[in-house]
Amino acid sequence: MKYLKHILLLLAFYSSVAEATELKGDIAQGGLVWGQLKHGAELRLDGKPVYVGKEGYFVFGFSRDAADTATLVILHRDGRREERTLNVAQRKFNIERIEGLPPKTVTPPESWTERRKVETGRVRKARAARAVTRLDWLNGFIKPAEGRFSGFYGSQRILNGKPRSPHYGLDIAGPVGTPIVAPAGGIVTLAAPDFLLEGGIVIIDHGYGVSSTLFHMNSVDVQEGQRIEQGELIGTIGSKGRSSGPHVDWRINWGNVRLDPLLTLEE
Ligand SMILES: [Zn+2]
Structure with a gap:
């Protein structure tokens, strides 16, 4: 029983990793980032709501002077809360x-x-x-x-x-x-x-x-x-x-x- 519990915990861990929302684009200063969420999910970037369309698409971006980390929170319809720390690539400008x-x-x-x-x-x-x-x-x-x-x-x-x-x-x-x-x-x-x-x-x-x-x-x-x-x-x-x-x-x-x-x- 003890082992079964561990196995179940591991399975839960891996399935949540597998379900992590894919981000496309550039997580960098000046970068445009987008992805698609399952129906009904909500998104917040550094505490501010990001528009999620009917098909689940979202897009956001980082300014020239964006800090090196940003926090993305996805509130899934089933109540699951996915929090990610994004490392925003810092750039040198000429x-x-x-x-x-x-x-x-x-x-x-x-x-x-x-x-x-x-x-x-x-x-x-x-x-x-x-x-x-x-x-x-x-x-x-x-x-x-x-x-x-x-x-x-x-x-x-x-x-x-x-x-x-x-x-x-x-x-x-x-x-x-x-x-x-x-x-x-x-x-x-x-x-x-x-x-x-x-x-x-x-x-x-x-x-x-x-x-x-x-x-x-x-x-x-x-x-x-x-x-x-x-x-x-x-x-x-x-x-x-x-x-x-x-x-x-x-x-x-x-x-x-x-x-x-x-x-x-x-x-
Ligand atoms: Zn110009």
């Missing part, structure tokens, strides 16, 4: 010096204040996920343009010699007019031809709070509310706004958390 930017875009004049308020308000609104239940993010991401990577996520920026906040995009340089395609499908929540710092800008809602933002576009060829597929043309590369040469700056957000697009391409 310093990037950019010269030749239009001075006004590095130190915006007071006359820009009102217009910037309107523009940043539109960005905030566009990133507040509307298409919550869409699963476009699940198909992964593709490079939005052909060209060389000219700037990286997380780098500490020195613009025209002045230290500025870190860069949160992946810059892809190419000639003016190079096609830009949707890195993933979704709904266009912002499409504007000439914001002061971003130039032509498009935001695509991929669902579950995940969105892409594309900056410095020369032409914007989509409209707000439009449904687009992955790989569909959305505009062309330009050098509008705070830019020293033609490129597209691609960003990925999970809610307000800024993620590294490059990590999503390495899957």
